[in-house]
Amino acid sequence: STGTPKGVAVEHRQAVAFLSGIDRQFPLTEDDVIVLKSSFSFDASIWQLFWWMIPGASMYLLPPGWEKDPALMTEAFVNEGVTTAHFIPAMANSFIDQVEMETDEKRTSLAKTLKRVFAGGEALAPQTAARFARSLPETAVIHGYGPTEATVDAAFYRYDREKDRERMRLPIGKPVPGARLYILDREKAVQPIGVAGELYIAGAGVARGYLNRPELTKERFLDDPFYRGERMYQTGDLARWLPDGTVEWLGRTDGQVKIRGYRIEPGEVEAALRQIGGVREAAVIARTEGEETELYAYIEG
Template sequence: MVNAYGPTEATVCATIWTCPADFNGSVVPIGRPIANTRVYLLDGHGAPVPFGAVGELYIGGAGVARGYLNRPELTAERFIASPFVEGDRLYRTGDLARYLPDGNLEFLGRNDDQVKIRGYRIEPGEIVARLCEHAWVREAVVLARQNGGGHKHLIAYVVCAPEAGSDEGGGGALAGALRAHLSARLPDYMVPSAFVRLAALPLTVNGKLDRNALPAPSDQAYALAAYQLPQGEVETALAQIWAELLGVERIGRNDHFFELGGYSLLAVQMLGRASNLGLSFSATDLFRAPVLKELASQICLQVQPSNSAVISVRPNGSQPPLFFVPSGFGDCSYVLGLAAEMDADCSVYALPWPPFDDVRPPTFEAMAAEVIVAIKQIQPRGPYRFAGYSSGAILAYAIAERLLSSDEVVSFMAFIDVSLPGASSNASLKNLAREFVLDRCGTLRDEYREVLERDTEQCSISELLEKAQQTGALAPDHDLHSDVSMYQRAAAFQRALQSYRIPSLPIEIYQFYASEPLSRWVPPDKQSGRDANLPKLGWDLVVDAGAIHAVPVPGNHATMVSNPENRQVLAHAISTALIGTLE
């Protein structure tokens, strides 16, 4: 018996695997390339991935077709000149694979099936492959679904082997075992929040997975600890917040926030909700004590002052605090992981997204004034220190402008990969809509991407999201109303940014810039080098060039803060700069 793999664009067969007599059936490879065929596993920048890592499969050699008849745009996207063999052409399959230890290829699904969770692009097939390595799992599928709180999570559906035994009275035992298995092999963001046990995977009449028939996870699907009723006012209030955010009906005092699917963005929302109830604690407290009863023991119940929207990320330090300014989408969740890696002796706060008035369009000057009120409740006098990622750095600049005009001192400005804004343009708002929908959908199939490109000019954000839902790019139960509300606030922020006239200020800026371009796919021979002025990203037009300290950080605009290794480098660089300003 043989297993042959290949798309029509590569003359049907590109790789082949012959089943050995002692095959145990755990993984069926697609084998190795046939004669006169070359295969490559490449990352998003067209570079070969390390052995054993997941990459997109490209095919070269004599069997590659010339292209698609009368479809030059699609041909240019899918058929490219090989950067590895002179005169060869590669077909970009859209399939994901990795090399097994014996040199055979393992097929892991389509990159069309990729999902985007918390900024990470994830191949569910890689998670499934790891799940099926566990002795208790016979079959599995992994999907992204919204929970009751409207947050997208990874859900694993598993058909168990006899070794798993009965699930009667098991609570979260299966979920706990499989979570531990994956946590030892995959990064945290790839570990599903819930593990749903099924007798069999539901199939359509055509024999394909019926995704619509997969049930929503019950509490038993989560890695819940042995249940004990929350005790006291603080534990009860926390349990209610956790249940709403995590989509779990019953939270006990022994449950672990992160093992139930919690992550930085939910932690930020929990801190905000807890603060509204007068529960005073920091993100550091949560990371140190993620079990409900342990966290509750560290919380003070008090009437909260008017700066309750400010997130206390790290409450203690002998140096002046560092304030992180929110970006155009109001996201400050990246601050929690970044602050945890910083070794500067200062408290850290994440500032709130300023309120938006539907009647009066906001301006950056007005936003800055609102935010300064919250800042001064924590630190009445300077010197002030700010950091901002992406467009948040521009709002930080507007805050600095207002403080300097009041004779306050601004001693530190950290810009995390932000360019000086260019001339205002309606195109930038259209791009915002397009990128927003892409971010919500993750990787799109070619058909919907073409629809999105065509309709962005004519359709509202509501219509674009509805089209995405109709084509299956968004789940049927996806909360479109929440997305529309977030986009409208982001668009208001973008319009305010476009109207802001950036003045020249007598300050120093530390520009922590991404060392890699942000691109979904750029062939190596098409990647252009950064020009000499690019590390300053245009800010030398309004700030003295000698006052701009450019510091490279590994990764692109997204991965410099999302990738743990890159984030550690960024945190160390910011800490070094902070310490240097005190000397």
């Protein structure tokens, strides 16, 4: 938000725990091919870099810049036999736009190879998942949720064409093996099914903390009241348990927004704008039109 990078200290054991968990939930075989197309600064690159090693599968490195060109991606997926890919929802829409323009032969070839698509970084709209299901009906669409503070993803939900047809928002699913999700009130008491509360993440994936920010680490990484000697991460997300045992994300407890996978604090952007000469006041909001979210700044001179 401000040009000053922030870091989360994720230890090797937490990454290994996550990779073991995702492979238990979505087991790969030696015939699978994972495409690496995320920046190394994006936490999803962890599983793109290393998950394939567990079952002895393969990884395909998408050439630099191709991740921004859906036509090149589609061609590469078919030629290299990519079975597993990750998209932020904004790029997922562009990818499906391209798939819908391809020939029947190309779509058939893609449908034969692409087994699963993970979508994360921001909420996946049901309309986007439905478009995937129509264009590539044999491809599993998996909605992932999790902050870097809990090592990539803490929960997954597999889209169901029939069950999710009328949903306003997709659940974030159930915890990845090794993770625990709590929905608590302000007193840290467990909320019952259907009642909103703040979402906390515990288990093997909870990171060490924020790099060189001990006060913020102390504020957000708390003692787990249910497992002595362990910690939990306070996400700042509102959520509730659904009767089927999945979790539904409801929004934020603060003003943080996510745009194309990036966390943005509007208050930080406002503070940076106020430092510009001639700017007396600033207000920053996120606006969504269609399937695209953009940041708008309003200034007073």
